[in-house]
Amino acid sequence: EMRAELDDFIRTYDPEGLRSEHEALTEGDTSSLANLYYYVMRHYANHATTDKEVSQRIAHRERKAGVVRVTDPHCLDVEAQIIEIGKLRAKRMDPRLDGLSADDWALLRESDAIIFNIDYPLGMAAYHIFSQMSTAINRIQGVYIMGKAATLNGRVGDVMIPNVIYDEHSKNSYLFRNCFTSQDVSPYLNFGTVFDNQKAVTVRGTLLQNRDFMHVFYEEG
Incomplete structure (x- = not known):
């Protein structure tokens, strides 16, 4: 219902440089356009030039x-x-x-x-x-826990489903049966690949990692 408003906002203010992405999606008319609108809506609602009534309208529609x-x-x-x-x-x-x-x-x-x-x-x-x-x-x-991560295999937009997590803080490895597999997720993706039975590493900080350290985890599978 707010598509025209969001279109104008993206063209005028280009939040996070998304104007070119918006134009490409509009021309291709893909389902990813809905995801873009949802993301931009927060920028639109919080923008200094946006009337407070917009935030109230969004909240009202969400409550309905x-x-x-x-x-x-x-x-x-x-x-x-x-x-x-x-x-x-x-x-x-x-x-x-x-x-x-x-x-x-x-x-x-x-x-x-x-x-x-x-x-x-x-x-x-x-x-x-x-x-x-x-x-x-x-x-x-x-x-259900979902987040973003860096992967040693794959590309941006791919999905990784682990069943082993190594915790650098405690030095413990946690094995579990993930309730999702690649077959559960793949039908809902328009782009990207799903990798299951993966190993994840939770780290003290991304800046503390290096190529040699990551190579050890990669070789361990």
């Missing part, structure tokens, strides 16, 4: 769709979203998520479950958030 955004949590400098499963509607979803039947959607409308989506908590912040939630919430159906 079952999404409550917590932008000022006071205790932690991370944004969060509370998504009510019962308010999700098929017409608002990405068209790639079309696997649910009418009966499935009817069942979801009766659900009182929520998705608590936290924007990028790091290290101990993530640990403390999960500790508090696990003690305060009666029933947790699942915890």
Whole structure:
């Protein structure tokens, strides 16, 4: 509904140099355009020239769709979203998520479950958030962790699914059965490749790494 406004904003202010990307996507008319609009919407809402009414309008539409955004949590400098499963509607979803039947959607409308989506908590912040939630919430159906990472194989936009994580802090290796495989994720990607059964390394800091150090992990598989 805000496409025209976002188009004008991108052409006028070129946030993060995205004008050329926007023009290429507009010409190609790919599904990635929706992702671009979602990303630019935050810049648009927070821009000095944007009326405060715009932020209120965005928040109102999100609440109607079952999404409550917590932008000022006071205790932690991370944004969060509370998504009510019962308010999700098929017409608002990405068209790639079309696997649910009418009966499935009817069942979801009766659900009182929520998705608590936290924007990028790091290290101990993530640990403390999960500790508090696990003690305060009666029933947790699942915890899903997704983030960006540098990979020794692959290209930008590829997806890595690990089942082993080495922690440089404790020197421990953690083996687990990941609930996702490449077959689960690949159908939803327009671009990129999915690598599963991978090994991940959590480090003290990216600047402390070097080629020789990474080569050891690469040789270990």
